[in-house]
Amino acid sequence: MLHRDTVDSEVLVHRPWIVASMFAVVLVVFLMFNLTGTTIGELMRPVIGDPLKSGFYGRFTIAFVIAVMFCLNVVLLGFAPLKMQLGVVWLELLLLFLAFFKSFDLSLPFIWKHLPFLITQGVVTTIYVSALSLIFASVIAIVAAIAKLSSNGFAYGIASFYTSLFRGLPLLMQIYLIYLGLPQLGYVIDAVPSGVLALSLCYGAYMTEIFRSGIQSIDRGQWEASRSLAFGFGLTTRRIILPQALPVIIPPMGNMFISMLKDSSLVSVLGVWELTFLAYQIGQPTFHNMEMLASASIMYWIMSICFELIQSRIERYFARSKVR
Amino acid sequence: MTPCVAADASPGDSSSDRRSLTPEQAAVIAGKIIEAKNVSKWYGAFRALTDINLTVRGGERIVICGPSGSGKSTLIRCFNRLEAHQEGRITVNGIILHNKMRNVADVRKNVGMVFQHFNLFPHMTVLKNCMAAPMWIKGMPEVEARKIALKFLERVRIPEQANKYPAQLSGGQQQRVAIARSLCMEPAVMLFDEPTSSLDPEMVAEVLETMTGLARDGMTMVCVTHEMGFARAVADRVIFMDQGQIIEEGAPHDFFTSPRHERTRLFLSQILSH
Ligand SMILES: Nc1ncnc2c1ncn2[C@@H]1O[C@H](COP(=O)(O)OP(=O)(O)OP(=O)(O)O)[C@@H](O)[C@H]1O
Ligand SMILES: [Mg+2]
Numbered sequence: 001m002l003h004r005d006t007v008d009s010e011v012l013v014h015r016p017w018i019v020a021s022m023f024a025v026v027l028v029v030f031l032m033f034n035l036t037g038t039t040i041g042e043l044m045r046p047v048i049g050d051p052l053k054s055g056f057y058g059r060f061t062i063a064f065v066i067a068v069m070f071c072l073n074v075v076l077l078g079f080a081p082l083k084m085q086l087g088v089v090w091l092e093l094l095l096l097f098l099a100f101f102k103s104f105d106l107s108l109p110f111i112w113k114h115l116p117f118l119i120t121q122g123v124v125t126t127i128y129v130s131a132l133s134l135i136f137a138s139v140i141a142i143v144a145a146i147a148k149l150s151s152n153g154f155a156y157g158i159a160s161f162y163t164s165l166f167r168g169l170p171l172l173m174q175i176y177l178i179y180l181g182l183p184q185l186g187y188v189i190d191a192v193p194s195g196v197l198a199l200s201l202c203y204g205a206y207m208t209e210i211f212r213s214g215i216q217s218i219d220r221g222q223w224e225a226s227r228s229l230a231f232g233f234g235l236t237t238r239r240i241i242l243p244q245a246l247p248v249i250i251p252p253m254g255n256m257f258i259s260m261l262k263d264s265s266l267v268s269v270l271g272v273w274e275l276t277f278l279a280y281q282i283g284q285p286t287f288h289n290m291e292m293l294a295s296a297s298i299m300y301w302i303m304s305i306c307f308e309l310i311q312s313r314i315e316r317y318f319a320r321s322k323v324r
Numbered sequence: 325m326t327p328c329v330a331a332d333a334s335p336g337d338s339s340s341d342r343r344s345l346t347p348e349q350a351a352v353i354a355g356k357i358i359e360a361k362n363v364s365k366w367y368g369a370f371r372a373l374t375d376i377n378l379t380v381r382g383g384e385r386i387v388i389c390g391p392s393g394s395g396k397s398t399l400i401r402c403f404n405r406l407e408a409h410q411e412g413r414i415t416v417n418g419i420i421l422h423n424k425m426r427n428v429a430d431v432r433k434n435v436g437m438v439f440q441h442f443n444l445f446p447h448m449t450v451l452k453n454c455m456a457a458p459m460w461i462k463g464m465p466e467v468e469a470r471k472i473a474l475k476f477l478e479r480v481r482i483p484e485q486a487n488k489y490p491a492q493l494s495g496g497q498q499q500r501v502a503i504a505r506s507l508c509m510e511p512a513v514m515l516f517d518e519p520t521s522s523l524d525p526e527m528v529a530e531v532l533e534t535m536t537g538l539a540r541d542g543m544t545m546v547c548v549t550h551e552m553g554f555a556r557a558v559a560d561r562v563i564f565m566d567q568g569q570i571i572e573e574g575a576p577h578d579f580f581t582s583p584r585h586e587r588t589r590l591f592l593s594q595i596l597s598h
Contacts, residue, residue, distance in 0.1 A: 219443075221439060221441055221443035222443060222445065224406055224439065224443060225437075225439065225443035225444070225445070227404075227406060227432065228404055228406065228432060228435070228436070228437035228439075228506075229432065229456070229457040229461065229505070229506070229509065230428075230429040230430075230432035230433045230457065230461045230509070231457070231460065231461065232429065235460055239456070239460070240445055243447045244445075244446065244447050320489075
């Protein structure tokens with residue numbers, strides 16, 4: 001949260017000019033689209049007659065009604081407490097999103113039939129691949145970040161070459177390079193390990209920079225105080241610097257984790273039975289592509305929501321020393 | 325050094341047993357905790373310290389003052405090797421400080437330091453701040469470390485804040501915690517680098533009082549401070565620095581009433597007129 005003032009400010013959405021301008025903006029935006037041919041036009045039939053023949057009158061009425069409902073919604077929500085506002089907004093947006101999905105006219109029985117396999121095989125593989133990569137990537141990142149901050153030219157050289165290379169190459173290329181390139185050197189590697197290796201190396205390179213900036217954000221007085229108490233380099237890093245860098249690091253790390261979760265779909269090119277691969281395999285032969293891809297997307301979303309929840313837990317834990 | 329050689333020892337020569345000691349050990353026996361000899365330091369091409377000679381004996385209270393940028397912080401930071409000097413010799417507790425030393429921790433264990441900006445560890449409670457070094461460096465069991473931490477928090481008179489985080493304390497309280505944190509290592513000497521200059525006036529008093537208490541208990545102290553009242557009351561010696569050199573040193577009474585150098589006089593007139 002931003003730093004809150006102790007004086008409650010006037011509720012923004014209850015100021016007349018804000019409501020008025022909100023109304024005007026929504027009205028103008030919806031006037032720009034002709035919605036008479038959609039479900040909304042159909043719903044408005046009692047008012048505007050045959051939607052397709054209603055012309056500008058129909059178009060204006062629809063935009064007007066939407067603008068009124070929008071403003072009413074926002075103004076009413078302004079009276080609710082924070083928690084309730086949060087819940088209602090989520091619910092409304094979710095309903096809109098589902099309505100959007102429904103417009104694809106997906107075959108629900110097909111989804112229900114294949115969902116269990118999509119979860120037990122696809123989701124499990126995806127989680128397992130990204131969890132492994134996540135752990136390896138974090139370890140690589142800590143080591144590389146410390147190497148990049150060290151005065152050891154050898155370590156710095158390796159670490160900076162590594163981050164440059166693996167941030168510079170497309171992830172798909174890295175996956176191919178590892179899967180097809182390592183056997184050239186005489187080492188045959190399975191699809192899953194090579195996928196995990198590629199993801200760890202690539203994301204480790206990004207996370208290196210996150211860790212480095214986190215460590216550098218700590219005041220040098222902390223190093224000096226530690227040193228004056230006879231702490232060595234390892235002890236200072238582990239017990240003093242990293243614990244303070246973590247709260248800074250966690251939000252961007254959350255980004256990385258979620259992004260990695262979805263990029264794990266790239267290992268589908270190796271034929272690993274993860275979520276995206278299965279969605280294609282099941283949907284393709286029966287022309288139910290959209291059903292499977294939509295389900296897979298929702299699955300990815302649910303997994304990232306879990307990550308977000310974990311992240312907010314961790315952030316709350318670290319916030320405890322910031323209280324005043 | 326070889327042990328005492330019989331041929332060296334003649335009867336009646338009381339210093340004969342001294343010869344078997346290294347110069348460093350001899351220094352400790354002579355009560356020298358810190359000894360700086362012809363110390364010079366450069367930051368790049370800029371000479372921050374020039375030919376500093378200073379000896380701190382056990383139980384001595386030394387106040388260092390001087391205009392901003394005169395090298396006071398630099399000097400005392402050399403004493404626990406937070407900064408490296410390039411010329412001359414610094415001996416602390418019998419150990420010579422140099423680039424390649426492997427036992428710098430042995431020096432730092434015995435030298436406490438209090439900073440202008442407290443530098444407490446914000447992610448640990450006050451108690452943990454004080455327990456950290458005894459546990460991690462001396463390998464003290466947790467129970468014992470807690471006992472010592474509480475003892476010193478009591479001494480700086482804030483035992484009731486033990487379970488708070490540093491951000492929840494006032495500046496003066498934080499500085500007293502910082503003092504307690506250093507004391508928990510039971511150092512041979514305490515270095516203070518302008519401990520009161522980032523504090524509001526009413527908090528300055530409580531920190532100075534704590535420091536005066538320490539001095540009364542016989543702690544060896546080197547304080548960089550502009551608190552001339554404290555210097556007058558506590559110091560055995562006042563040292564005036566300017567442009568990286570020690571210009572003048574003397575007992576507080578002489579120093580304040582009859583400074584020998586023009587620059588000292590100017591500095592004192594400026595600082596005392598405020
Ligand atoms: N890391 C550094 N790099 C370059 N020059 C430095 C560095 N630290 C200090 N100096 C210079 O060395 C000189 C002495 O600095 P020092 O901090 O010791 O002064 P001071 O007497 O403690 O001053 P103050 O009363 O303002 O704290 C100053 O001129 C300063 O600019
Ligand atoms: Mg200074």
